[in-house]
Amino acid sequence: MNLSERDIQHNWHPYTQHKTAAPHIAITKGEGALLWDESGKTYIDAIASWWVNPYGHANKVIADAIYRQLTTLEHVLFGGFTHEPAVLVAEKLMQLLPSNQQKLFYSDNGSTAVEIAIKVALQYFYNKGERRTKIIAFENAFHGDTFAAMAASGISFFTEAFKGSLLEVVRIPLPTSGNEKVSYEALEALLKTNEFAGFIFEPLVQGAAGMVMYEAAELDKLMVLCKKHNVFTIADEVMTGFGKTGKTFACDYLTEQPDMMCLSKALTGGTIPMAITTFTQELFDGFYDDDVNKALFHGHTFTANPTGCAAALASMELLGTAEMQDNLRRINAKHLDFQQKLANHPRVTATRVLGVILALEIKTDGAESYYGSFRNKLYNFFIDHGIILRPVGNIVYVLPPYVISDAQLEKIYQTIEAALQEC
Numbered sequence: 001m002n003l004s005e006r007d008i009q010h011n012w013h014p015y016t017q018h019k020t021a022a023p024h025i026a027i028t029k030g031e032g033a034l035l036w037d038e039s040g041k042t043y044i045d046a047i048a049s050w051w052v053n054p055y056g057h058a059n060k061v062i063a064d065a066i067y068r069q070l071t072t073l074e075h076v077l078f079g080g081f082t083h084e085p086a087v088l089v090a091e092k093l094m095q096l097l098p099s100n101q102q103k104l105f106y107s108d109n110g111s112t113a114v115e116i117a118i119k120v121a122l123q124y125f126y127n128k129g130e131r132r133t134k135i136i137a138f139e140n141a142f143h144g145d146t147f148a149a150m151a152a153s154g155i156s157f158f159t160e161a162f163k164g165s166l167l168e169v170v171r172i173p174l175p176t177s178g179n180e181k182v183s184y185e186a187l188e189a190l191l192k193t194n195e196f197a198g199f200i201f202e203p204l205v206q207g208a209a210g211m212v213m214y215e216a217a218e219l220d221k222l223m224v225l226c227k228k229h230n231v232f233t234i235a236d237e238v239m240t241g242f243g244k245t246g247k248t249f250a251c252d253y254l255t256e257q258p259d260m261m262c263l264s265k266a267l268t269g270g271t272i273p274m275a276i277t278t279f280t281q282e283l284f285d286g287f288y289d290d291d292v293n294k295a296l297f298h299g300h301t302f303t304a305n306p307t308g309c310a311a312a313l314a315s316m317e318l319l320g321t322a323e324m325q326d327n328l329r330r331i332n333a334k335h336l337d338f339q340q341k342l343a344n345h346p347r348v349t350a351t352r353v354l355g356v357i358l359a360l361e362i363k364t365d366g367a368e369s370y371y372g373s374f375r376n377k378l379y380n381f382f383i384d385h386g387i388i389l390r391p392v393g394n395i396v397y398v399l400p401p402y403v404i405s406d407a408q409l410e411k412i413y414q415t416i417e418a419a420l421q422e423c
């Protein structure tokens with residue numbers, strides 16, 4: 001039996017109906033934007049392995065930092081102890097984050113980063129003796145798969161089975177072109193009830209919804225409204241963080257600053273699972289008290305794992321290099337050219353580009369479901385052609401590692417054009 005055959009004996013895969021799923025491709029090696037399977041076939045990783053890998057697979061700089069850390073101090077509990085990598089990550093992030101972000105809380109993945117933000121928003125008001133138990137989020141949002149994160153997510157495909165067991169979250173429309181007013185008014189009406197502790201959003205780009213984009217100026221207006229009503233704003237930058245939008249954070253396009261931010265995915269360059277939730281001083285001070293009960297009683301065994309911190313530090317240094325910043329501009333320019341080329345394509349109904357993210361919508365006969373048959377046909381077409389793309393319904397998006405070559409990008413574009421002809 002090969003690896004792919006041995007795998008299905010015991011392994012249960014994410015977002016997978018095992019009865020109908022194709023065998024899982026066994027990857028044995030990665031380098032830059034390329035992956036090799038066990039038969040030696042190569043694939044261009046056009047979605048950076050679910051948006052985590054900007055600096056290339058098996059990156060030497062990050063690997064060396066991890067090795068040095070593993071052989072110095074692999075892990076120590078963060079309760080009662082600290083260590084240099086956590087201090088350095090905090091100091092480095094302070095240079096990169098919006099200036100109002102002052103405190104960091106470490107966890108393991110995007111969902112836990114969101115759980116922590118939501119718990120902090122709720123407990124902040126509890127500590128003050130105020131009852132605010134609900135959260136506001138956008139329609140079609142994605143914030144993760146654990147319970148509070150799932151409650152905040154609005155893609156019913158993922159959450160339908162758990163309705164009734166979830167935290168109360170009320171949704172407003174995304175302020176896309178034409179919807180600015182309904183979005184603003186919906187938020188205003190909710191805020192007036194004084195029942196809400198926080199408003200969570202994916203700034204500028206809703207990733208899992210299919211890279212759906214909206215204007216920074218519209219988000220600014222919603223954030224001003226939240227500030228006026230003392231409702232905390234939570235920017236979930238798990239996908240958008242660390243360069244994907246062309247700036248370090250999507251929030252860098254805003255005039256307003258969020259009260260909290262959630263970071264993960266590219267934080268460690270796609271090497272070690274780690275996440276950070278960041279806070280203003282005001283939020284931290286809401287827990288700072290002589291009364292021990294006002295503390296945030298939340299933690300994870302591997303909180304601030306030194307090896308993860310070392311990977312994050314090396315990753316943030318790579319992002320800051322002239323070479324990587326050039327890559328961001330280079331990929332954006334190539335995407336814009338390709339967008340131009342698709343402008344009048346008879347099968348393309350919409351295109352979007354921000355930073356290294358490119359998305360296009362394909363005209364189909366009926367409505368396409370998230371994991372429907374047209375989507376599967378596209379997915380298989382790309383896999384056959386040695387490209388990893390995971391369309392969302394009829395939306396194809398590209399979000400490559402920043403180190404991808406021009407030739408590899410061209411191959412992705414050409415294969416998308418071929419798919420438009422043949423699928």
Ligand SMILES: *Cc1c(COP(=O)(O)O)cnc(C)c1O
Binds near residue numbers: 112143144145237264
């Ligand atoms: C992926 C994602 C999450 C969840 O992160 P996990 O590490 O998969 O738990 C949360 N928010 C956004 C915006 C994401 O893209």
